[in-house]
Amino acid sequence: MSYTKGLQEVGEGLYAYLQPEGGWGWSNAGLVADGERTLLIDTLYDRALTEQMLRAMRAAVPAAASIDTLVNTHANGDHCYGNELVGGARILASAATAAEMPELPPAAMAALVEQAPQMGELGRFFLDCFGAFDFRGIELKLPEETFSGELALRVGDLELKLIEVGPAHTRGDTLVFVPERRVLFSGDILFNGAHPIVWAGPASNWIAACDRIIAMDPEVIVPGHGPLAGLDAVRELKAYFEYLYAESRTRHERGMSALEAARSLALERWADWGEHERLVVNIASIYRELEEDPEPANALLAFQQMAELSRRAE
Numbered sequence: 001m002s003y004t005k006g007l008q009e010v011g012e013g014l015y016a017y018l019q020p021e022g023g024w025g026w027s028n029a030g031l032v033a034d035g036e037r038t039l040l041i042d043t044l045y046d047r048a049l050t051e052q053m054l055r056a057m058r059a060a061v062p063a064a065a066s067i068d069t070l071v072n073t074h075a076n077g078d079h080c081y082g083n084e085l086v087g088g089a090r091i092l093a094s095a096a097t098a099a100e101m102p103e104l105p106p107a108a109m110a111a112l113v114e115q116a117p118q119m120g121e122l123g124r125f126f127l128d129c130f131g132a133f134d135f136r137g138i139e140l141k142l143p144e145e146t147f148s149g150e151l152a153l154r155v156g157d158l159e160l161k162l163i164e165v166g167p168a169h170t171r172g173d174t175l176v177f178v179p180e181r182r183v184l185f186s187g188d189i190l191f192n193g194a195h196p197i198v199w200a201g202p203a204s205n206w207i208a209a210c211d212r213i214i215a216m217d218p219e220v221i222v223p224g225h226g227p228l229a230g231l232d233a234v235r236e237l238k239a240y241f242e243y244l245y246a247e248s249r250t251r252h253e254r255g256m257s258a259l260e261a262a263r264s265l266a267l268e269r270w271a272d273w274g275e276h277e278r279l280v281v282n283i284a285s286i287y288r289e290l291e292e293d294p295e296p297a298n299a300l301l302a303f304q305q306m307a308e309l310s311r312r313a314e
């Protein structure tokens with residue numbers, strides 16, 4: 001299985017749409033097709049990218065000309081801002097995801113990109129992450145159907161399971177599993193080859209989600225970002241969070257800030273993972289858990305911390 005941009009079959013009637021290199025905003029999506037029935041897993045960050053993806057899907061799978069169901073795995077814009085282009089589909093997400101989605105509308109991202117040149121170091125970092133996308137004029141189409149916990153679905157004769165494992169990356173993270181084919185579309189519960197980012201947390205829920213995936217025993221995982229993966233990537237992610245818990249605890253006891261902790265951490269076998277700056281947000285989340293503060297990450301503060309950490313890393 002290669003890591004090239006575009007659509008590839010990952011099982012009979014199952015497709016991954018990959019966007020290398022998988023960094024900020026460069027998300028993957030999935031397609032499930034059986035006969036005339038189709039289900040899309042996530043849209044992309046802007047209209048042009050989503051249109052390009054839908055064209056590739058229609059070329060490979062004629063039934064994808066009309067998508068019956070769209071599942072959004074979570075509320076981040078790189079997985080739902082293209083929703084309006086999937087006309088006629090019923091849009092389905094966990095209730096927690098549907099509630100979170102309107103909190104950061106595309107117009108707010110467009111305004112931030114526009115203001116970024118006047119925002120100093122933070123603005124530069126923000127443009128490094130998001131400057132490649134066009135958020136202008138996007139109308140965010142929200143899910144109209146929701147579920148909580150688990151939901152069994154059928155696409156033609158194929159059975160699908162939607163499994164809510166959030167709050168972890170976001171409040172309502174959902175896995176889409178096709179048991180018969182042992183293929184899992186993980187959304188951003190797996191960033192393959194890059195640091196995850198704990199927006200909602202707690203990270204302990206993310207560890208539980210890893211255990212859940214390991215128990216499901218998928219053969220192929222289509223991650224939210226990065227190349228196709230197997231269970232090894234999930235075991236690495238679980239070990240990463242366990243390592244962060246252990247290392248954060250001792251640094252928290254010594255009174256180090258999350259930024260100091262991130263700078264002092266030897267990342268060992270995770271040292272070559274992308275988006276290293278997310279480390280500070282993940283440590284800050286564990287700190288809040290240790291302090292019994294249930295608040296999710298503050299996005300502005302998180303981006304300030306990441307801008308600072310990435311500057312020091314250069």
Ligand SMILES: [Zn+2]
Nearest residue numbers: 027078188224
């Ligand atoms: Zn994402």
